[in-house]
Amino acid sequence: xxxxxxxxxxxxxxxxxVIFTAAVLLVATTMGVAIGETSIDFATVIQxxxxxxxxxxxxxxxIDQGVIWNYRLTRTLVAxxxxxxxxxxxxxxxxxxxxxxxxxxxxxISAGASTGAVMVTxxxxxxxxxxxxxxxLLGAMLAFGFVMLLSALASKRRSANISTQIIxxxxxxxxxxxxxxxxxxxxxxxxxQARGIMFWLLGNxxxxxxxxVTVAVPVLIAGLALVIWHxxxxxxxxxxxxxxxxxxxxxxxxxxxxxxxxxxxxxxxxSMVGAIxxxxxxxxxxxxxxxxxSHLILAPACAVIxxxxxxxxxxxSRIVIPGQVLPxxxxxxxxxxxxxxxxxxxxxxQ
Amino acid sequence: xNLSVANIHFQQGKKALLRDITFSLExxxxxxxxxxxGCGKSTLLRLxxxxxxxxxxxxxxxxxxxxxxxxxxxxxxxxxxQQKATTEELVKAEDAVALGRTPWIKAFEKWGTAHQSHVxxxxxxxxxxHKRDQHWHTLSGGEQQRLHIxxxxxxxxxxxxxxxxxxxxxxxxxxxxxxxxxxxxRTMLVAVHDLNHALRFDRIIAMKEGRVIAQGKPAELIxxxxxxxxxxxxxxxxxxxDHPPHIQLLN
Numbered sequence: 001x002x003x004x005x006x007x008x009x010x011x012x013x014x015x016x017x018v019i020f021t022a023a024v025l026l027v028a029t030t031m032g033v034a035i036g037e038t039s040i041d042f043a044t045v046i047q048x049x050x051x052x053x054x055x056x057x058x059x060x061x062x063i064d065q066g067v068i069w070n071y072r073l074t075r076t077l078v079a080x081x082x083x084x085x086x087x088x089x090x091x092x093x094x095x096x097x098x099x100x101x102x103x104x105x106x107x108x109i110s111a112g113a114s115t116g117a118v119m120v121t122x123x124x125x126x127x128x129x130x131x132x133x134x135x136x137l138l139g140a141m142l143a144f145g146f147v148m149l150l151s152a153l154a155s156k157r158r159s160a161n162i163s164t165q166i167i168x169x170x171x172x173x174x175x176x177x178x179x180x181x182x183x184x185x186x187x188x189x190x191x192x193q194a195r196g197i198m199f200w201l202l203g204n205x206x207x208x209x210x211x212x213v214t215v216a217v218p219v220l221i222a223g224l225a226l227v228i229w230h231x232x233x234x235x236x237x238x239x240x241x242x243x244x245x246x247x248x249x250x251x252x253x254x255x256x257x258x259x260x261x262x263x264x265x266x267x268x269x270x271s272m273v274g275a276i277x278x279x280x281x282x283x284x285x286x287x288x289x290x291x292x293x294s295h296l297i298l299a300p301a302c303a304v305i306x307x308x309x310x311x312x313x314x315x316x317s318r319i320v321i322p323g324q325v326l327p328x329x330x331x332x333x334x335x336x337x338x339x340x341x342x343x344x345x346x347x348x349x350q
Numbered sequence: 351x352n353l354s355v356a357n358i359h360f361q362q363g364k365k366a367l368l369r370d371i372t373f374s375l376e377x378x379x380x381x382x383x384x385x386x387x388g389c390g391k392s393t394l395l396r397l398x399x400x401x402x403x404x405x406x407x408x409x410x411x412x413x414x415x416x417x418x419x420x421x422x423x424x425x426x427x428x429x430x431x432q433q434k435a436t437t438e439e440l441v442k443a444e445d446a447v448a449l450g451r452t453p454w455i456k457a458f459e460k461w462g463t464a465h466q467s468h469v470x471x472x473x474x475x476x477x478x479x480h481k482r483d484q485h486w487h488t489l490s491g492g493e494q495q496r497l498h499i500x501x502x503x504x505x506x507x508x509x510x511x512x513x514x515x516x517x518x519x520x521x522x523x524x525x526x527x528x529x530x531x532x533x534x535x536r537t538m539l540v541a542v543h544d545l546n547h548a549l550r551f552d553r554i555i556a557m558k559e560g561r562v563i564a565q566g567k568p569a570e571l572i573x574x575x576x577x578x579x580x581x582x583x584x585x586x587x588x589x590x591x592d593h594p595p596h597i598q599l600l601n
Contacts, residue, residue: 100438229457236452239435246399246432247505248425248453293441 021304025080032076032311033068036318040064049073070209078208079314079328080307081216082269083279087306088227088299089262090280091287095234095295096255097163098241103281104266107166107259108173110275112143113267114201115177118184122193132200137271139177144263147173162255163241202327203276205314212272223265224303230258231295238293278332279306282340309336352376353398353509353539358407360393367393369560371407375537377508382548382568383541385557386581391541392433394557395513398539399430411509425453429502431512436494437486444482446497447472450504472503476530492523499530512540516547545577545597556580572597 034045045068047058052069060068086104093102105111116139119125120132130138151169155162185194227234233254236244241251266280283306284298291301310328313335317326353375360368368390375381383391396402398409400416409416411427419427429450437446450472451465473479476496481489489497495515502510515531516524528547531540542548548568555565558580564571577585577597584600 232452232455232457236449238437238439238441238446238449239432240437242396242401243432243435243449245401245421246425246428246430247449247501248422250421288440293439293445 021300025304025307028308028311029073029076029080032079032315033072035315036072037323038067040068044068074210074213075205075208076311076314077213078216078273079205079310081213081220082205082273082276083283083306083308083310083313084303085216085220085223085265085269085306086276086280087283087287087302087309088224089266090282091284091295091298091302092227092234092258092262094284095237096258097167098237099163099167100285101281102167103277104262105174105275105277105280106170107263108143108147108170108177109140109263109266110201110270111174111177111181112146113137113140113270113275114181114197115139115143115184116271117200118181118189118197121197122189123184133271137267140267140270141264143173143177144267146176148259161241166259199327200274202329203274203332205273205317205328206325208273215268216272219265219268220303223261224299226261227258227299228296230254231299234258234295234299235293273328275329276310276332277329278336279310282336283309286340352412353537354408354410354413355394355398356408356410358394358397358404358409360390360397360402361405367560368397368404371557371560371562373555373562373565375509375539378535378537380531380538380552381540382551382554383539383557384543384545384548384554384580387543389557390560391557392513395430395511395539395541399428399511400424401430422453425505425507427507428509428511429505429507431495431498431502431510431515433513433515433517435498439486441486442482443478443484443486443489443493443497444469444473446486447478447482447500447504450501450506453505468504468506469500472500475503475533476500490523492519492526495519495523495527496530499527499534503534507536509537509539510534512538514541514543517543545572545581548572549594549597569595 030042030045033049034040034042044060044064047056048060048065048068050056051058051060051065052073089104090102093104093106094100113136116135116137117132119139120127120130120135126135147166147169150172151162151166154165154169185197189197233244233249236247236249245251284302287298287302287305291297310332313328313331316335317328317331320326320331355374356372358368358371359366371394383394385391393402397404398416400419400421403417411419411424416424448461448465448469451468455461455465470479473482476499478493478496478500481493486494499512499515502512512531516527519527524544524547528550531538532550540551542551548554549572551568553565554568554571556563556571556576563580564576572587574585574587577583586598586600588596588598590596
């Protein structure tokens with residue numbers, strides 16, 4: 001098994017593995033920048049990046065320089081950050097709630113973000129003051145707060161399984177905010193606006209510039225650090241929250257910190273690029289099949305696989321139909337579903 | 351290590367699940383908790399393990415209230431083997447046992463030989479060393495339960511609480527798990543549903559409808575009249591020179 005070998009190398013020589021993954025990420029990023037409607041060769045890409053980052057003086061056409069440095073590189077970096085953040089969030093929620101179907105949008109974040117986005121762009125709330133992204137961020141946080149409040153109230157009454165309460169509250173919150181979005185669209189959007197919103201909901205990386213990169217990178221690093229710091233606590237949830245408590249985990253505290261932390265990370269990503277589906281649900285499962293159950297390995301592994309996956313999906317979205325960019329959510333599902341099916345079938349055979 | 355439970359009352363909604371429960375455990379004592387289904391055994395164990403808070407009354411471990419222990423410190427004193435805990439995840443037997451080291455290891459501490467030797471000993475003790483690399487879902491119920499006990503052993507606590515550890519096991523595995531429990535030199539409180547199993551403990555505490563109704567040495571406590579009173583079942587106790595006493599249940 002190549003996976004077994006990979007796993008062995010990873011646990012025995014972590015340093016080697018870090019270098020290896022860094023190299024892979026670097027190559028993937030370069031590909032993300034080089035491949036597109038007009039292909040640019042690798043040498044030019046590297047020269048343009050050197051120009052932009054270190055003020056090197058390679059002679060490159062200003063248009064190429066601009067496309068590489070201000071458009072494709074930022075887009076690829078944001079794609080990588082979003083992929084990593086969504087995959088890590090999915091991993092955390094699946095482990096904490098002991099539910100294989102948990103994904104980053106379980107807690108109402110995508111529904112809230114879409115409500116916030118349509119409130120600003122279509123209903124004209126705070127027009128001129130709020131950007132669509134900021135509206136989406138507010139909406140996402142509002143929906144998440146609503147879901148948390150609902151689950152807190154629900155679990156106060158009964159000592160029933162809190163995970164189930166959170167999941168049910170998430171479903172209720174998502175439905176409510178999705179209905180609000182649909183209401184706003186049905187009431188006042190024209191066909192063009194409705195189409196625009198639909199595209200945004202499926203994910204859209206075209207707005208990613210340096211401003212987005214400077215938000216996405218630190219948020220991802222903070223979120224990932226938080227999760228890795230709690231990796232052993234996440235391991236302890238293997239046999240459920242009671243078992244975690246009896247081996248010394250402050251269950252409620254860990255749940256609050258991790259759910260809040262990853263939810264904020266997801267909310268930031270969604271507000272920039274829309275609700276890219278599939279990554280957060282499927283990458284954690286794939287990572288578990290490959291790397292087992294230790295979160296100290298799973299969390300960084302999910303981040304790397306998620307980042308690579310979204311970089312390649314973004315490349316796909318730009319070249320599948322010439323002259324047109326597919327919504328990234330369509331590509332993640334089209335590429336991801338068959339890959340996941342393969343992993344599932346192979347996992348069964350073991 | 352001593353545990354003291356004093357005047358415990360536990361209420362959920364309007365229903366009182368536990369009423370006025372008082373008893374204590376001495377260091378090294380092995381006590382069986384018996385009583386019909388729904389009498390509050392599991393509820394009581396959950397309170398002792400700090401998973402729920404009593405409505406009133408005190409549970410103290412070494413003279414400190416259980417609720418006042420930080421979770422991690424409590425887990426260094428007390429381990430809990432649940433009735434049936436399982437996972438869908440692809441996890442190796444050894445890794446499930448290694449979880450017992452959680453209260454002793456820091457967030458970024460390297461997994462060292464000291465931790466590993468606790469896990470090795472625990473696996474040895476439950477005779478699961480040869481299956482350490484097998485995945486959880488490929489193991490039988492009895493083997494999974496032995497691993498849970500090994501996890502508690504790896505946790506290396508002076509006090510172990512178990513909730514019906516022989517439940518759902520076939521008779522062979524019940525005997526294996528039972529003699530395993532007999533060989534563990536710790537203070538133990540074990541909920542037991544088979545009276546014959548309870549006879550093998552130092553002391554029995556009997557519960558009915560949320561109260562402790564009797565406690566004492568098995569030989570002194572268990573009688574045909576007592577079993578009729580607690581479980582509402584007629585029985586006959588068979589004494590034999592070669593075997594421990596046996597309780598036969600009659601129609």
